[in-house]
Structures are given as C-alpha cells and as structure tokens.
Amino acid sequence: MKVIESREGEIYDIELSEDLLEKNRKLAEENKALLNRHQVLGIDVMGSIGSGKTSLILQLSRLLKSKYRIACIAGDLTTTIDAERIKKEGVRVIQTNTGKECHLDANLVKKAFGELSLKDIDLLFIENVGNLICPAEFPLGAHRRIVVVSTTEGPYMILKHPYIFQDADVAVINKIDMAEPMRVNPDKLSKDALHIKPELKIVKTDCLKGKGIDEVIRVLGL
Numbered sequence: 232m233k234v235i236e237s238r239e240g241e242i243y244d245i246e247l248s249e250d251l252l253e254k255n256r257k258l259a260e261e262n263k264a265l266l267n268r269h270q271v272l273g274i275d276v277m278g279s280i281g282s283g284k285t286s287l288i289l290q291l292s293r294l295l296k297s298k299y300r301i302a303c304i305a306g307d308l309t310t311t312i313d314a315e316r317i318k319k320e321g322v323r324v325i326q327t328n329t330g331k332e333c334h335l336d337a338n339l340v341k342k343a344f345g346e347l348s349l350k351d352i353d354l355l356f357i358e359n360v361g362n363l364i365c366p367a368e369f370p371l372g373a374h375r376r377i378v379v380v381s382t383t384e385g386p387y388m389i390l391k392h393p394y395i396f397q398d399a400d401v402a403v404i405n406k407i408d409m410a411e412p413m414r415v416n417p418d419k420l421s422k423d424a425l426h427i428k429p430e431l432k433i434v435k436t437d438c439l440k441g442k443g444i445d446e447v448i449r450v451l452g453l
C-alpha cells in the first residue's frame with residue numbers, strides 16, 4: 232500500500248491510496264453513527280484463516296442469544312462455509328463475498344447494513360476476511376475490534392503483525408489446548424501482545440470446546 236520509490240506513476244498511487252483510506256474512514260464513521268442510532272453494538276472480528284473467528288462467533292452467539300438479538304456479517308473471499316455454520320445457531324447472517332479483496336471495507340459493510348434490519352438487532356458481529364495485515368487500515372465502524380490468533384500459527388504471529396494488535400481492544404489467544412504440542416507458550420504470546428498495546432484485554436480460549444468464552448463476554452462488557 233505504501234510506496235516509497237519516487238517514480239511518477241507510483242507517487243500517484245500513494246495519493247490514490249491515501250484518498251481511499253480517508254474515504255473509508257469517513258464511511259466507517261457513518262456506519263458507526265447508524266449503529267448508534269439503532270443502538271446496535273458492532274464487533275469486528277479479525278484474524279487469519281483458521282484462527283477460530285467463526286468458532287468464537289458461534290460460541291458467543293450460543294451464550295448470548297437469549298439476551299441479545301444477534302446478527303452477523305460474514306466476510307469471505309468466495310465461500311459460504313462460515314455463514315452456514317453461524318446460521319445453524321439461529322443467527323441472522325449476511326454473506327459478503329469480497330471476491331479478490333483481502334479485507335472488508337466500510338463500504339461493503341454499509342451495503343450489508345442495507346440487507347439487515349438494524350432496528351431488530353442488538354449485537355452485530357462482523358467476521359472480517361482471514362488476514363492479519365490490511366484490516367488494520369480499514370476500520371468498518373464497529374465499536375470493538377477483536378483479533379483472534381491461535382497457538383497453531385506458531386510463536387511469532389503477534390510480533391509480526393503489530394498494527395492489527397495496536398488497533399484491537401481484545402486479543403483472543405485461541406487453541407490453547409494445542410499450545411503444548413505446538414511448543415508455543417501462550418503466556419509469551421500474551422506478553423508480546425501487551426508489549427504492543429498495554430491496555431489490550433487478553434483472553435485465552437479453546438473455542439471449539441467453549442473454554443474461555445465467558446471471559447471474552449466479560450471483557451466485552453456484554
């Protein structure tokens with residue numbers, strides 16, 4: 232995204248992308264205002280493919296669906312696998328296939344709002360595209376950002392992706408049951424995350440078994 236060489240064409244690219252990011256920020260503010268107007272709490276869930284974003288949303292929905300009216304926007308390049316899984320929990324799901332885009336942007340989310348009846352929702356999960364890089368630069372208008380990282384991704388995922396952790400409110404360290412066989416120390420992962428952002432809330436989970444989900448609910452204040 233950021234081009235440092237000064238060849239003519241590439242300078243133009245920089246201006247274009249700064250403009251694009253600015254437009255996205257404005258749209259994200261509009262999205263948040265719309266959510267506020269309808270008293271919907273928006274939660275952006277970020278993380279790599281396979282980190283456990285969908286499992287986390289499923290488990291949170293299971294525990295919260297008697298208390299809140301829940302919907303989910305599922306961002307995915309091409310498949311509806313996640314959307315189908317979440318639908319089974321009785322959650323209303325809007326699928327946004329992003330095609331070649333490696334992140335959701337505020338405009339895609341705005342379009343998805345059009346297909347949801349926001350007045351009938353209290354809690355909206357937005358499952359971002361599986362990627363730890365560009366979602367950091369594209370706020371969507373959600374009130375909270377969760378980033379999920381799993382122990383199976385190895386010991387350096389947090390250190391190598393500081394921006395996404397800087398931008399998050401909650402870091403979920405998932406698949407703690409796999410930490411030992413993977414020889415990954417979850418406490419070291421926590422420490423890395425807190426080093427990047429001291430006020431980050433960190434929760435260790437096993438989302439498949441539902442371990443740690445109550446703590447995620449607690450730190451989200453739900």
Ligand code: MG
Pocket residue numbers: 283284285286313358
């Ligand atoms: Mg998923």
Ligand code: ZN
Pocket residue numbers: 332333334362365366
């Ligand atoms: Zn991207």
